[in-house]
Amino acid sequence: MADYGHEPQFGIFVTPDAAQADAVLALARLADAVGLDLVTFQDHPYQAKFLDTWTLLSVVAAQTTHVRVAPNVLNLPLRPPAVLARAVASLDRLSGGRVDLGLGAGAFWDGVAAMGGPRRTPGEAVDALSEAIEILRALWDTSQRSVRQVGEHYAIVGAHPGPAPAHDVEIWVGAYKPRMLRLTGTQADGWLPSMGYIELEDIPEANARIDDAAAAAGRPPSAIRRMLNLLAGGLEPERLAELNLRDGISTFILAASSDDDVRRFAEETAPAVRELVLAGESRPLAGAGAGAARPVVVESTPLAADPTPPPARRLSAEQAWDEATRPTARGADAGETGARRYTPDQQAAGRHLIDVHDHLRAELDRLREIIEQVARGETDATTARQHITRMTIRQNNWTLGTFCETYCRVVTQHHTLEDRSVFPHLRRSDPALQPVLDRLEAEHVTIADLLERVDQALVSLVAPGGDGIANVNATVDLLTDALLSHFSYEERELIEPLARHGFY
Incomplete structure (x- = not known):
């Protein structure tokens, strides 16, 4: 049983198809209108058929009023962290504090190299991500006069910090393997895996690795929000409530491609999950023990x-x-x-x-x-x-x-x-x-x-x-x-x- 103390949140994950740009923006506006919490986009700058993610996030932020926007996840090897820090803080201020930052260590290295980026080994990619997170946070901290961060992959020497974001921007990491999970526990504000890359039965073990790393770094495990990208169609509300009550997953982001996807997730799935979580009710997952569900204690006030x-x-x-x-x-x-x-x-x-x-x-x-x-x-x-x-x-x-x-x-x-x-x-x-x-x-x-x-x-x-x-x-x-x-x-x-x- 994992309870990290985060309220359930719901969002969408939209493919940034350049040929369907108007439809992409319409889905984002609809998510805002029906009360979802997040609109997110993948980031593959080497993909010629995709809109640039940061440009898209800026336009979406300008066309919405309350929904938060985030890359899911940003391709760090093609996004220099010092410049990224300015971009994130600027958009956060312009949007009234509605930006969060999903980061990935990198993948599809042929595409990255074709765009002039570095070709990194898995170990180098993790090290570079760790350095980048330190640079981002340092440049958002305007209490210091200058930033000096000299690492193996990035060197910032005397850069002035600022602007500061309008709110404490959360950094979420897409992580699956032990080193990335440890990095998530020590440095990140959120863990953002995707169905299709992780099996649901493997989530407790991954949580444990994050928790152990957080404790070793002197951080409470509750400092890390647990999230999950859902495949198109998602899961039944009872299953999502179980993931919340058993594994502490509090943010669910649906791959959405139509108005019906967005409306159903906002108007049916999200309220149902919130209700089940509030009541402490869920049915056990297949193979889960009888004690897997949280006992229901109903107190009248x-x-x-x-x-x-x-x-x-x-x-x-x-x-x-x-x-x-x-x-x-x-x-x-x-x-x-x-x-x-x-x-x-x-x-x-x-x-x-x-x-x-x-x-x-x-x-x-x-x-x-x-x-x-x-x-x-x-x-x-x-x-x-x-x-x-x-x-x-x-x-x-x-x-x-x-x-x-x-x-x-x-x-x-x-x-x-x-x-x-x-x-x-x-x-x-x-x-x-x-x-x-x-x-x-x-x-x-x-x-x-x-x-x-x-x-x-x-x-x-x-x-x-x-x-x-x-x-x-x-x-x-x-x-x-x-x-x-x-x-x-x-x-x-x-x-x-x-x-x-x-x-x-």
């Missing part, structure tokens, strides 16, 4: 998910609706409600709702930032309109109902229940919620209209004789007031009922 409060002040003099007319279904006996206790599985529903809203709040912040750029003349209205088109609140209708219908499909898959959406379920389970649900649905319609008003204001901005930027700002302010108020109201009214009744 008071409701921990707190609704997000509404903003203290409004931005717009106009109001989307009269908040005083909002119904409430919170129990008259607040003391009784506060005294109720819920299992972690029951409380997960409210946390999921808040997580979704937090993502949508981040999208709203990004929209406001783009509008400010339009006002300053740093971008144009067309770019702003494109951002609105890609926003989750537009693509997914941003409603709780849409999110919960997806979550319900996952839950019913595990409990073999009939698929149904959350609002009808809550209406049946708690008649007192009827007025609240009616009001929430009515507000959904109003906010959809406000999104259209923002779009129309941007169109008018570029039309001859059209309204100016002040009209755009006023419309976005109204949208902001409405969305933040609505999210707060929805959380306030539904977190506790969702804990009692669930999504299904």
Whole structure:
């Protein structure tokens, strides 16, 4: 049993096919829209049919708002570490801290040599990777005046460090053999193997090698995130949960080639795995002993998910609706409600709702930032309109109902229940919620209209004789007031009922 303390994360691994460049970018934008954590690309600079990975990562970072980007993994022999350090830090700052770095020691040496790179033995490749990681970290450390790192493969003499990344960039290593696994334990922040190169039954032994190396270097094994690249199609959620609970694998990255791959992984697989991990449930892998699964200990506690409060002040003099007319279904006996206790599985529903809203709040912040750029003349209205088109609140209708219908499909898959959406379920389970649900649905319609008003204001901005930027700002302010108020109201009214009744 391995528990390294990392929350489950999910991402995609997309082939950087130059002939399908638009499709590659569309998959990355979709991953961002449906709430995945990572978008990654392989790096083979000698492959003439592939887009350059670092250029691609930069464009993806510019076209997304919350998803992190990373090479999976970067071909170090063709990426000088001192220059790479500047590139990583620059993109991390430009993307708001959304870059991580997967590194490989090198492979396909004929291709590397054809591009002017070194041809290294396996031992030399490991040594060069170790030197490169030291150089990367030294150049990101702006507390020192200069960097001097003279090794067998790289020599940095007097280079000034900086810029520093916006966040602590994680370095993940693709490793399989003993020396690389030891390097991972002593120097890396993550271990990133791929199915097809490692058998699942070999993961515990590899973990042990990493753990021993980390301990010998004075590092806790939990300092190294355990990850896995999944083949197209992936694995069943129960299998992924087992890998998390038994082997500590917390980040799963799917080789995805279609919209369906991305949506299914984000909307079905990821929530199912999170649910199973939270509950501590999994079925044993083939050949695993009866004690392989983590025992389930269910402890009830008071409701921990707190609704997000509404903003203290409004931005717009106009109001989307009269908040005083909002119904409430919170129990008259607040003391009784506060005294109720819920299992972690029951409380997960409210946390999921808040997580979704937090993502949508981040999208709203990004929209406001783009509008400010339009006002300053740093971008144009067309770019702003494109951002609105890609926003989750537009693509997914941003409603709780849409999110919960997806979550319900996952839950019913595990409990073999009939698929149904959350609002009808809550209406049946708690008649007192009827007025609240009616009001929430009515507000959904109003906010959809406000999104259209923002779009129309941007169109008018570029039309001859059209309204100016002040009209755009006023419309976005109204949208902001409405969305933040609505999210707060929805959380306030539904977190506790969702804990009692669930999504299904």
